[in-house]
Amino acid sequence: MAKHGKRYRDAATKVDANATYPIDEAVKLVQSMASAKFDETVEVHVRLGIDSRKSDQTVRGTVALPHGTGRSVRVAAIAQGEAVQAAEAAGADIAGADELVDRIAGGFFEFDAVAATPDMMAAIGAKLGRVLGPKGLLPNPKSGTVGPDIAAIVTALKAGRIEFRADKTGVVHAPIGKASFDSGALVENFQALNEAVNGAKPDAAKGQYIRSVFVASTMGPSVRVAI
Numbered sequence: 001m002a003k004h005g006k007r008y009r010d011a012a013t014k015v016d017a018n019a020t021y022p023i024d025e026a027v028k029l030v031q032s033m034a035s036a037k038f039d040e041t042v043e044v045h046v047r048l049g050i051d052s053r054k055s056d057q058t059v060r061g062t063v064a065l066p067h068g069t070g071r072s073v074r075v076a077a078i079a080q081g082e083a084v085q086a087a088e089a090a091g092a093d094i095a096g097a098d099e100l101v102d103r104i105a106g107g108f109f110e111f112d113a114v115a116a117t118p119d120m121m122a123a124i125g126a127k128l129g130r131v132l133g134p135k136g137l138l139p140n141p142k143s144g145t146v147g148p149d150i151a152a153i154v155t156a157l158k159a160g161r162i163e164f165r166a167d168k169t170g171v172v173h174a175p176i177g178k179a180s181f182d183s184g185a186l187v188e189n190f191q192a193l194n195e196a197v198n199g200a201k202p203d204a205a206k207g208q209y210i211r212s213v214f215v216a217s218t219m220g221p222s223v224r225v226a227i
Helices: 006-012 023-033 082-089 098-105 118-135 150-159 183-199
Strands: 041-048 060-064 075-078 094-096 113-116 161-165 171-178 210-217
Touching (some): 023 183, 023 210, 041 183, 060 183, 075 150, 094 098, 113 118, 113 150, 150 161, 161 183
Parallel strands (some): 075 094
């Protein structure tokens, strides 16, 4: 088992590992333990009662956090014609059609999210499927990153809309902001994520859906949230 540093061990003394905390108390506790030299991200980890091996129990979705994530999101928009100008006007960091597809295929990855119009998906699938797929950046209608209104997609991504998805162990990991945020803003972001995860419950999932919820900062101990 990996050994934690003194800072982590000192912070962990503030948490009762056997207790659950109301979300407002949990957030404040996490903030008090975020002592790194950088502004730590506050993350939520939700263990779901699903069988992630079954395709009919996949959990994924998007949510617009009311207070954003606290990080600047670099958006690449793959479109053509007037949609390129619309994406740029909405704040896309880079926009283009086939030339941008070729550039990404050649190793350009100076972006955090990719938006696309439907007419570009054939080219994206043919050239970028194996490039963007493993990175979780492949545009997909289900994740809200493909659509005819490219400007709206770019605006939402820049404002802090995030995608969540249960991993192979049935756990959703998602950021809800920075430790420097007002605690009330973090709570509201948490509530928005919680509603979205609950709304994504598969019909095939049986029994208790939300098994446990933890919040933690990047470098700090986790705190169990009362559900």
